[in-house]
Amino acid sequence: MARTWFVTGTSSGFGRLLTERLLVRGDRVAATLRRPEALDDLRAVHGDRLWTARLDVTDTGEVRRVVDEAFAALGAIDVVVNNAGYGVFASVEEASDEQVRQVIDTNLLGSVHVIRAALPHLRAQGHGRILQVSSAGGQTTYPNFAYYHASKWGIEGFCETVAREIAPLGIGLTIVEPGATPTGFGDALATAPVMPEYDRGPAGDTRRAVEDGTFPLVNDPEKIVQAMIDLVGRRDVPLRLPLGSDAYRDVRASLAARLAEHDAHREIALSVVHDDHAPAE
Template sequence: MKKGNAMSTWLVTGATSGIGRAVTEKLLDRGDRVAALVRRPEALEDLRGHGDRLWIASVDVTDTPALRDAVERAFRDLGRVDVVFSNAGSGAFGAGEELSDDTVEQQIALNMVAPIQLIRAVLPHLREQGGGRIIQTSTMGGQITTTGGSMYHASKWGIEGFTETIMGEVAAFGIGITLIEPGGVRTPFGAALSISPALPAYADTPVGRFRQLIEGAGDNLTGGALGDPQKVAQAIIEVAAQSPAPRRLVLGSDAYAAVHDALSTRLAELEAAKAISPTTDHPADV
């Protein structure tokens, strides 16, 4: 959080590309410090000109002991971290039956377990320093689902459940938490998408038809997305200064429309069960 001209310190995962890279560049350009936890430190070599305002640790965030060690070193070396931007993640496509065991485990490890462990690792430090902000990247896919994205959505719905729960647990310590739910953004996400081998049984189903679109787009899967990564990054930086911290920030007109539709549908489904729901209650004691 930045007050006036004071320098703030951010800890960022997934800082080498996409939204994480855009946030890192904007922070450094405005004079802030960034502790970047990345798998490929060489991908940030072009930012070394910012000197000691860029602190880099080489770490695989799915390696929990290594992640905890990197967090400890970041707080020790920098003294204080004002904002933790948990942004590392990946996507996988395939019908639930098509996904390999490794794909299932990798999606859960990177998109859910790693951010959970990152948050658990930073909380003692944020409590000790008297507060701070956590910004967790999710997606509109944390509120909706799309055919072929079962494990991606499972991981995002999972991190949303964990994050929303601890919002109330840590508010008393001055720690605010916001979930970021972007729609499609023009980042290299498509190039990193893991696509499972196809089963012939799904060829003429919605999964198979969606697979054709994805494979046809190739690395340019997000090339026509509505979201501008620079504008998304700016919105994320700005929300860090908002008080109180909003629980969620939906970014993109596509995300707003999709999430609004999903929530409206779920509410209608809930109302449809209004008559039957109380019939399963235990009779009131006489």
């Protein structure tokens, strides 16, 4: 069944691959990116099944305008994919204020505003699905990615709440959590001058692993994109979908460690409850 998709961040990486594959299978795509001419080659092949617009997701007014225009031009949109992203590869002190603001404005607030702009249209049509592209870094952490994690953990908390609110309206939401994948995103990571105090520790170890290629990129971007497409057609759609052996392993280890620590402090947690509401043993 042909569907209509709205996808952000389509100039490269998952966004570009997703747009290409959707068009080949006969779907329509509203593709947004900072430079719409980057998709001229796809428009030449697929014609009016590809609708493009310039979009900087950090511009709230522009987000609302472009989302409204896409629904007006294409009618019902079945799937909204929040894919635009920005990464800062630096320790907590090394990153500049501007870099911190950019990663939060893009990955967290940008995604929030796209969802908020799309929901009135999805409510009116009575159906739709939102795919929020997060990462394994929305559930676990790695040194040198603190601000990226802040944005991804934040958007996952937002999306989990939204999913519960919109389910009675016939709208679904899934958080997609890819692991490390060679999409070119790593080459575009913003960096900062290295501080020796951090270079001698875990942040430096991670930096050197990325630089010398020993930080493994084990996942196939084409397979990840196909899994995202297949997800939309499933009946048993999860709230979160880890994609990649590293994503599955690292997220599971993080959840297990957090649960163990949580249970280890049960006695302290319950000790502060008011006597009138003390839990039964």
